Amino acid sequence: MTSDRTTSDPLLEVDDLRVAFHTDAGLVRAVDGVSFSVGRGETTCLVGESGSGKSVTAEAITRLTPSPPGEIDGGTVRFDGEDVTRATDSRLRELRGNRIAHVFQDPASALNPVYTVGAQIREAIRAHRDVGKRAARARAIDLLDATGIPEPATRVDDYPHEFSGGMKQRVCIAIALACDPDLLIADEPTSALDATVEAGILDLFAELRAAFGTSLLFITHDLGVASRIADRVVVLYAGRVMESGPASAVFDRPAHPYTRALLACRPGVPGGSRPIPGSLPDPVDPPDGCRFAERCPHAIAACRDGEHPARHRVGDDDHHVSCIHYEGNEGTELGPPPGEGAAWPAWSTRAGGRDE
Amino acid sequence: MSDPLLEAEGVIAEYPVGEGLLRRGTGVVRAVDGVSLTVRRGETLGIVGESGCGKSTLARTLLRLEEPAAGTIRFDGEPVCGLDGAALKRFRRRAQMTFQDPRSSFDPRRSVGESVAEPLRIHGLTGRSSRRSVVGGVLERVGLDAGAADRYPHELSGGQLQRAALARALVLNPDLLVADEPVSALDVSVQAGVLRLLEDLRTELGLSVVVISHDLGAVREVCDRVAVMYLGELVEVGPTETLFEDPAHPYTRALVSAVPSATEHGRRERVRLTGEVPDPADPPPGCRFHPRCPEVVEPEGYAFAEGVWRSLLDLVVRAEAGRLTPESVAASIARQRVADGNDEPTPLGRRPPGTDGESVDPAGIGPAGIDPADVADDIAAADVDTAVRAAHGLPSPLSDPDAEAVLADALARVADGDAEGARSRLARSFTTPCRERPPRSIAVSEGHVASCHLIPSDGDGDENEGTGPE
C-alpha cells in the first residue's frame, strides 16, 4: 500500500485498525491492528469465527461502532483517499448509505414492518438525492428488478412480511444500492438463509458487481461462501489478520494453519470434517505471540513468545501470512502437522471429487 | 435393526392461519402432508429441506409436541397419539429433542446446571446431590467442564450452549433424540465439533437420532439415511452416500449442488431453481415441485429446444398467479422504453462522471416517473409479445409451430386486456404430467425411494399412491 500510486489506489484502505471495548471484565481489544484493502470493483472477504473481530471491523469503517463502550483507538480507514476516522459526523452521514452502504445479517429486522418496501427504498434514495416521488418510485422498481425480485412493479407496494427471507434480503440489497454506492459492506448477509437461497444471493452479488462495478466487502464465517465470490480473502483470528491474499492463492494453497483448520472443519468436506480443538483465547487477556498457538497443530515454543508474528510473503502473488513457520523460508509450503501425515488434505491437488 | 424404533405413517400436521394474514387463508395450512417414515434403532436419520418445508413441524409432531391431524405414529411399537398421563410422561422421557437456537432454549434466569437438571426434577429425581452428580457427569460427557453448570446462558458461547442443550436432552437417557437444526446457528468452525459429538453419543449410548437441517453438509457428515422434504411432503429417502452421489429427484439434485464448497474455488455448475417456495396454504397440484423443477416433464405433442419448456412453464406459472396482466407487461415496457431512450445501456448503470444534476436523469434515477397505467392503453400487441418473450427468455418464434400458435394467441389476449383468457389458454395447452397427477414413490434401488415422474417405474414397484416414499 504505497502512496505513490494514485489512479489505481484501492477504494478502501484499512491500516492498523484498533477497536477496543470497555467491559466489566476489562478492556477487550476486539480488533487489534488489522490492515487490508478493497480495490475498486473488487470483492474482499473478511473470514473468521465469531469473536474474531470481523463485524467490529466492518462497523468501524463507517464508525458505526457503539460508543461507549466501544472506541476506535488507533489506525486509519481511508475511503477514496479520505481518512474516515477523522471525518466529522455530518461528513459521515453523507458517506453512509450514499457512498458506503451496509447489508446486515438479519433481513427481517433490517426492514421496518409498517412501511412498504417501496417506501423504504424511496426513503433511502431521498435521504441523499433530491428527486421527486415518482422518479424515486420508478427507481425503486428498477432496483427491485435488478435485485431479482419478480414483478417488481407490483411487489413495490408490498410489505416486508409478504416477502420470504431470501426476498427480504434482496430488498435490503436494493435499499443498499439505492444511491449507487461505491462500496457495499455485507455482514454475513446469507447466514440466516437456506443453502439454496444463499446460492441465489451470492449470484446476485456477483451480478451486481458486474453491472454496477460496486466494490464489495463481504463478511462471513464460512470459507465455502467466501470461495464463491471473493477476489481477495482476509482471514481474521482474535482481532488479528492471520492470512490475506488473492482468493485463488488462499484456497489453493492455504498457508496459515488456522486457514487450513477452517477449511478442514467444514461439515460435509470429503473424508470427514475435523473440528478445531480448543476455543478462542480470553479476549481480555490474550496470550503472547501467535494467538492461535494454543489450538495449532504446528505450534512450537517460539510461537508463544513476543509479538504477533510478522507478515511473510507466500508464493508470487500478494499472498501474505503471519506465521512464524514462514520466517526465512518464504515461498515454500508448510507440510502436514506432526502426526497427521497422509491423512492431511492435499490442498494443492484440490481434494474433492464428490461434486465433479 | 429389524423392528423400527419410530414409525410414522401418513402423518398430517395442520395449523390454523390467522385471519386476514393470507388473502385466501380460510382455515388451515398443511405444514406436513402425508409423511411416512421410519427411524431404525441406532441409526441417524436426516430430514432436509428449505425453511418452510415443514421439517420442524414434522419433528415436533413426531414427538407429539403438536397433535397430528391424521396419521399414526408408533414409538417402540406403541401408538404415541393415545398416550396421556404417566404413559405420555414416560414417552417424553424416552424421546428427547434439542432446538434450533440454543440461546433461546435456555431460561436466562437459571444457571445452565439448573436447566440441565430440570428434566430430572420433572421426572421425580428428588435428591439434590444425586442430581448434581448426574448433571456434572452429563456435562462432562458432552465436552463441557463441570464448572459450566454454574454459568448463566449468556456467559457461554453458542457452541457451548448447544452442547449443554444436548446434555439436557441426554440426561434422561432417552432412546430417541430429535435434533432440530443442531448446527445452523453456529459458526462453521464449531459445527464439526458438535456433529462429531452427536455421532459419538449415538454410538456410545445406542441412541436413534433424527437430525433436522437445511444444511446438507451437516447431514452428510452424521446421517446414515436422509429424507428430503419439499412443501410438506417427502420427495426422496435413501442412504446418505447414495443420495448425495446419485440423487434421484431433481429437487435433491438442486439442493446437493447448492452446497458451498471451499475446495472448489470459483463458480461451478449449479442447478438454479426458478421462483420461490409456493405458499403452503395453497400448494400446486400434481408434483409440488413442478413450478420450480428444472427437469419438469415436457407435454406430449410438442418439441422444445433445451430450457425453453421450463421458461414457457414459468410464464404459465406467472399467468396462473395472476401476474401476467396488461399492467405488469406495460410496466416493463415502460421501463424498457426509457432505457432505450437514454444512451445508457441500462437504466441502473453507473451515471457518467460529471453529469450530476445536469442530465435528464438528475441523480442517476432511471425512468422519470412513467405511470404504467398511462402506457397500458397504448401498447401494441407486438410490444407485448416482444416484452414478454424477452422477460422470459423465449425465442420468437418457438421452434414448435403448435406451441408458437398458443403462445402468440395468449400474448395477443394479454395485449387486448384479457388476462383471464390468456391464463386459461396457456394453462389448457401447456400442461405437464407433473402437474396433472402427484408422482408415486418408486424404489430406485435398495432402500432408496423417490417420488418423481422422471423415474421409470418398472412394473408396479412400490405403489404408495401420492403419500411420499416409504
Added chain:
Amino acid sequence: MTGDAPSAEGSTPPDGSPAERVPPDIDSPDAESPDAESPDADGLDFREIDWAAHEGGRSVPRRHLAFCGVVAVGAVAWALDAAVGIDRGTRFETGVGPASIAPAPGHVDWLFALTLFVVGWAVVVPLVRNPRAAARYWRGFRRNRAAVAGAGFLLVVLAVGIVGPLLLGRPSIDLSNTYRPPVFMGGTWAHPLGTTRSGEDLLRVVVVGMRVSMQVGLIGTAVVVVVATAVGTVAATAGGLVDEALMRFVDVVLTFPTFFLVLLVVYLYGGDLFTITLILGGTTWAATSRVVRSEALQRVEEGYVTAAEAAGASRAWIVWRHVVPNVSNTVVTAATLVVPSLILYEAALAFLGFGDPDVWSWGRVIAEGRSDLQNAPWIATIPGVFLFATVLAFNFLGDALRDALDPRHEADRR
C-alpha cells in the same frame, strides 16, 4: 469448545470471567434442602438411573412448607385478634405516654406485617440465595445515583414508619402549644417541626404519616402484584376462552370508577384505612395484568418453554418455573410505579376528607394546613415535602430497576 474461556458472540465481547465462579449450586433458587438419599450419589451416572423407581415422585420443598406455615400462623393470629381482640377504640384515646408505645394492632397492621413477610420472601430471600445475580442487579442499579439516594430515603421512611410511632407516640391535641413554628423558623427543639392548629406535634404527625403511606403503598401494591401476575400469566398460558373471559373482566375493572366506589363505601361503612387500601389495590391491578399478559405471551413462545414441555413438564410447572420468574422483571418495574400512584391516591382521598378520620395521613394534614398557609405555612408544606419526596423516590427507583432488571440491557456491560 472444552475450554472454559467464554468466546465472544459477534461483536459482543463476553462478560463473566472465570473469576466470577461461585460454589456449585445446581438448583439454587428453588432447591429443597439437602436430602439424606444415597450418600454415594457422587458417582451417579445419567445412564444408571432407575426411572421406574422415580415415577410419580414429587416432593414439596421444606422451604415452601415453612412459608405456608408462617402465612397460616399469621392468618390465624389475625383472625383471633379480629374475633376476640382488644377494643380498638382505646387506641386512639391514649395520650402521650406508655400506653401508646404498644398500641393494639389493627387489621391494616396485620396485613402490613403479612405483606412485609411476603415481600421479604419473594424478593430478599432469592437475592440472598443467589448472590451473583444480586451483585449483577446491584451493579446495574448503582449506576443511577438518584435511585440509590431514593432507595436509601425510602428505607429510612419505612424503618421510621414502622418503629417511629412506637417510640415517639401518636400525636395528641395540646391546645397550649398551637401554631409553634419549626426549629428552622425560630421554634424550639421541643417541637422540631412545629405544631398544628390543635397543637399536635408535627414530627409525630409526619412519622405516623410515613407508616400510613407505606401501608397503603405496599399493601395495595402487593394486592396488585399478586392479582395481576395470576391473571396475566393464566390468561397468556391458558389462552382461548379463559383468556377471553379474563381480559374482558380486566376491561370492566379498568373502566370502573374507583372514586365513586370509595365514596359509596365511605358513605355506607365509614372509610377505614383497611377498606380504602383494599379497594385501591383491588381496582388498580387491571392495567398491570395486561402488561404481564403481553409479556407472558412472548415468554410462552420461548425455546426454554418448549424445551421444558418436551421434557415432560406440566403446564403448572412451566407457569411457575419459567413464565412467572421471567415476567417478574416486568412486574417489579410496574409495581414501583403503582406504589407512588397509590400513595398519591390515598393522600388525595384524605385531602378531600374521604380518608380514615382516625388516621394521620399526610393528605389529611395538608388539607388541614390549607387554611393556615398564610400564618403557618409549615403545617401543609412539611407533610407535602415528605409526600413529594416519597413519590419521587419511588419513581427514581422504578427507573433504575427497569434498567437493572431488563436482560436486554446486559449488552450495556460489554
